[in-house]
Amino acid sequence: MSVVSSNYRVSPELAQKLGKVAVLLGGNSAEREVSLNSGSAVLNALLNAGVDAQAIDIKGNPLDCIKRVEFDRAFIALHGRGGEDGTIQGLLECLNKPYTGSGIMASALAMDKLRTKQLWQGVGLPTPPFVSLDGAGVETHYFESIAERLGLPLSVKPAREGSSIGIKKATSVDELVQAYNEAAEFDAQVLIEKWVEGPEFTVAVLDGKALPVIGLSTDHVFYDYDAKYLADDTHYYLPSGLDADKEQEISKLSELACESVGCKGWARVDVMQDDAGEFWLLEVNTAPGMTDHSLVPMAAKHAGITFEELVVRILEDTLKTPNESSSL
Numbered sequence: 001m002s003v004v005s006s007n008y009r010v011s012p013e014l015a016q017k018l019g020k021v022a023v024l025l026g027g028n029s030a031e032r033e034v035s036l037n038s039g040s041a042v043l044n045a046l047l048n049a050g051v052d053a054q055a056i057d058i059k060g061n062p063l064d065c066i067k068r069v070e071f072d073r074a075f076i077a078l079h080g081r082g083g084e085d086g087t088i089q090g091l092l093e094c095l096n097k098p099y100t101g102s103g104i105m106a107s108a109l110a111m112d113k114l115r116t117k118q119l120w121q122g123v124g125l126p127t128p129p130f131v132s133l134d135g136a137g138v139e140t141h142y143f144e145s146i147a148e149r150l151g152l153p154l155s156v157k158p159a160r161e162g163s164s165i166g167i168k169k170a171t172s173v174d175e176l177v178q179a180y181n182e183a184a185e186f187d188a189q190v191l192i193e194k195w196v197e198g199p200e201f202t203v204a205v206l207d208g209k210a211l212p213v214i215g216l217s218t219d220h221v222f223y224d225y226d227a228k229y230l231a232d233d234t235h236y237y238l239p240s241g242l243d244a245d246k247e248q249e250i251s252k253l254s255e256l257a258c259e260s261v262g263c264k265g266w267a268r269v270d271v272m273q274d275d276a277g278e279f280w281l282l283e284v285n286t287a288p289g290m291t292d293h294s295l296v297p298m299a300a301k302h303a304g305i306t307f308e309e310l311v312v313r314i315l316e317d318t319l320k321t322p323n324e325s326s327s328l
């Protein structure tokens, strides 16, 4: 899908209310390249829509980068640690600058797949059974008992990464040990969870309401980094292929998944479906991709919302709701 530019322009009144917008992009995480693409697509859309916007590349010390530019509000197009985990949100709170998306708490929580899953379990939302290892005293026999307890295959992932970085499917105990060691290079906290064969779905949630569900399929073992950003043989299904009841069920589940974490503005929930038709929540992204391959713009387009309108709607939210600290 390409991001189609529309003739959508904001009214002069809205442009004035929005003031100077800083699009925060780049960042220092493993997802820097993806964020540069997301951010430039967002910046172009804002400029096309008649919003006074400029980019700030967050490279190195975020405070130094932000202080160089004068702005009234921020569109956060950063992904991963430092940008999607409450850090930049905290900095913007301190500077009293409104920003898009979730506040400090929900951003930090959603970045941590382990804590998110614990919370979902606590409120009775379905997420694949798992164990987490934090590197302390991990011994080989643990992996045997984990494989026995959860069953193979297993998904192994760093607790706080994105874009499928560091994720492996393990089909034997040997692969599990190797996958654990690889994931541990990205994060000391590693999550080992039951593999759910799929199909896979992703649900964008805008202002608390699910957009049309997207079904995904790939010839890769799973939806890995290449399948996400490089391959042209990844298939996206819109409509999702689910019947109306199931589409409604997964939409509601995704809305609850966001609400329970405390997300604000926009987010995207990744969900697997098992052989019995049951849905299992994998994670929620609080600053999802906005590249021309990205899923939220794809879902929005299906709902009749152009890329420009989507970007402005996400930004407009900063006018009506106070930042986290001011709402406490």
Ligand SMILES: Nc1ncnc2c1ncn2[C@@H]1O[C@H](COP(=O)(O)OP(=O)(O)O)[C@@H](O)[C@H]1O
Residues within 6 Å of the ligand: 128, 155, 157, 161, 162, 163, 164, 165, 167, 193, 194, 195, 196, 197, 198, 200, 222, 223, 224, 270, 272, 282, 283
């Ligand atoms: N438990 C699982 N069962 C099956 N596939 C999984 C599982 N966990 C992750 N995956 C695959 O890995 C991809 C990335 O995992 P996800 O938890 O969404 O992390 P990321 O933050 O990297 O996107 C998913 O989109 C899915 O294809």
Ligand SMILES: [Mg+2]
Residues within 6 Å of the ligand: 163, 164, 270, 283
């Ligand atoms: Mg994901």
